[in-house]
Amino acid sequence: AQSVTQLGSHVSVSEGALVLLRCNYSSSVPPYLFWYVQYPNQGLQLLLKYTSAATLVKGINGFEAEFKKSETSFHLTKPSAHMSDAAEYFCAVYDKIIFGKGTRLHILP
Amino acid sequence: NAGVTQTPKFQVLKTGQSMTLQCAQDMNHNSMYWYRQDPGMGLRLIYYSASEGTTDKGEVPNGYNVSRLNKREFSLRLESAAPSQTSVYFCASSALQGVKAYEQYFGPGTRLTVT
Numbered sequence: 001a002q003s004v005t006q007l008g009s010h011v012s013v014s015e016g017a018l019v020l021l022r023c024n025y026s027s028s029v030p031p032y033l034f035w036y037v038q039y040p041n042q043g044l045q046l047l048l049k050y051t052s053a054a055t056l057v058k059g060i061n062g063f064e065a066e067f068k069k070s071e072t073s074f075h076l077t078k079p080s081a082h083m084s085d086a087a088e089y090f091c092a093v094y095d096k097i098i099f100g101k102g103t104r105l106h107i108l109p
Numbered sequence: 110n111a112g113v114t115q116t117p118k119f120q121v122l123k124t125g126q127s128m129t130l131q132c133a134q135d136m137n138h139n140s141m142y143w144y145r146q147d148p149g150m151g152l153r154l155i156y157y158s159a160s161e162g163t164t165d166k167g168e169v170p171n172g173y174n175v176s177r178l179n180k181r182e183f184s185l186r187l188e189s190a191a192p193s194q195t196s197v198y199f200c201a202s203s204a205l206q207g208v209k210a211y212e213q214y215f216g217p218g219t220r221l222t223v224t
Contacts, residue, residue: 034213044152099153
């Protein structure tokens with residue numbers, strides 16, 4: 001069965017540091033992979049989508065994610081964290097519709 | 110465009126009461142979804158409707174029913190609320206085709222407490 005695992009329920013980085021949020025999917029390659037962001041008391045917003053057209057996907061707010069089939073991973077990165085990036089981030093697959101449990105990103109001043 | 114709207118925003122129910130959560134989208138999307146979000150559990154799919162006239166169970170359908178009233182509207186009904194249904198409920202919609210296929214747009218959520 002398809003599954004999504006996000007490593008780390010909480011991640012803290014200093015402002016200006018690299019952000020790395022990890023996502024692994026189960027062995028069968030899903031047709032679509034997504035990252036969503038949720039700010040407090042709001043619904044989710046799409047950050048980026050992988051559709052097999054390119055392994056490196058650029059999203060909004062300076063985020064990008066790289067699809068690595070050999071590692072069954074789709075990690076989210078941002079070169080320089082900003083205070084406004086503090087939120088919860090969800091990885092998702094669209095084969096069966098499955099979301100990861102989320103990673104809360106904390107930005108340290 | 111309002112996007113995806115949900116009503117009500119907050120609701121408190123007593124065990125055994127019933128209620129319907131309403132969702133509407135104005136993006137002409139074919140697919141609509143209902144999720145619940147609980148701390149540490151992420152989002153779990155309750156029901157979805159791939160297109161008007163169809164509905165399918167998701168991961169956690171027990172205790173819920175849905176109605177795809179038309180292309181715009183997708184309601185979620187709790188027939189006999191239980192404390193385990195205390196959660197935040199999100200509705201979402203997506204296109205089935207095109208460059209934005211399967212990109213979900215979410216409503217603001219309904220915070221439900223069952224006492």
